[in-house]
Amino acid sequence: MDIINTIGRRKASVARVYMSEGKGTITVNDRPLEKYFASQESRYYVNLPLTTCELEGKFDIKVNVDGGGTTGQADAIKLAIARAIVELDPEHKPALRAKGLMTRDSRSVERKKPGQPKARKKTQFSKR
Numbered sequence: 027m028d029i030i031n032t033i034g035r036r037k038a039s040v041a042r043v044y045m046s047e048g049k050g051t052i053t054v055n056d057r058p059l060e061k062y063f064a065s066q067e068s069r070y071y072v073n074l075p076l077t078t079c080e081l082e083g084k085f086d087i088k089v090n091v092d093g094g095g096t097t098g099q100a101d102a103i104k105l106a107i108a109r110a111i112v113e114l115d116p117e118h119k120p121a122l123r124a125k126g127l128m129t130r131d132s133r134s135v136e137r138k139k140p141g142q143p144k145a146r147k148k149t150q151f152s153k154r
Contacts, residue, residue, distance in 0.1 A: 032111050033107030037134050039094030041102035045110040049085025054103070055091060068100040074126050075108040079118045105130060 030045045052072065054062040065067050076082040087107065091099045108127040112119045120127050136145040143149065 027114075030110045032106045032109040032113060034102040034104065034109065034130075036096035036105065036131055037094045038065045039091060039098035039102040041089055041091040041099065041106045043103065043106035043110050044088040045085050045107070045114070050083035050085065052087045052089070054153065055090045061126055063095065063096060063100060068096055072103050072107070074104055074120060074125070075111055078121055078125055078127065081111065095126035101131060 027045050030043075031041050034043065034044075035042045052059040054072075059072060063072065073082065076085075079103055087110075089103055089106070091103060093099075094102070104127060108122050112122065112128070117130065138145050
């Protein structure tokens with residue numbers, strides 16, 4: 027098996043994943059997953075595609091991720107790993123799609139409008 031290369035995006039984050047057969051180590055930006063993501067929830071999201079397809083411990087995954095915050099980066103990595111699993115074996119796609127792992131979450135921050143303090147917040151209305 028060669029190295030499978032896929033990409034995932036979420037908010038301002040872009041994750042490039044390189045997956046190959048191995049012992050199950052996940053490195054993010056040359057650091058172990060446990061060191062890169064302090065929160066247990068982020069680590070759970072990164073491993074979710076592997077646990078869904080019962081493939082944990084079978085692949086070494088190297089991730090380069092850039093932009094955004096920790097939540098966006100974790101979701102970008104999750105999408106990239108799911109795409110890599112489907113590229114490896116297309117039969118896993120229905121299970122991943124059922125959990126919502128194959129869909130790119132397109133929500134992002136709404137832009138700030140001119141003359142307003144924030145995107146939706148308005149200045150107080152004065153009758154006189």
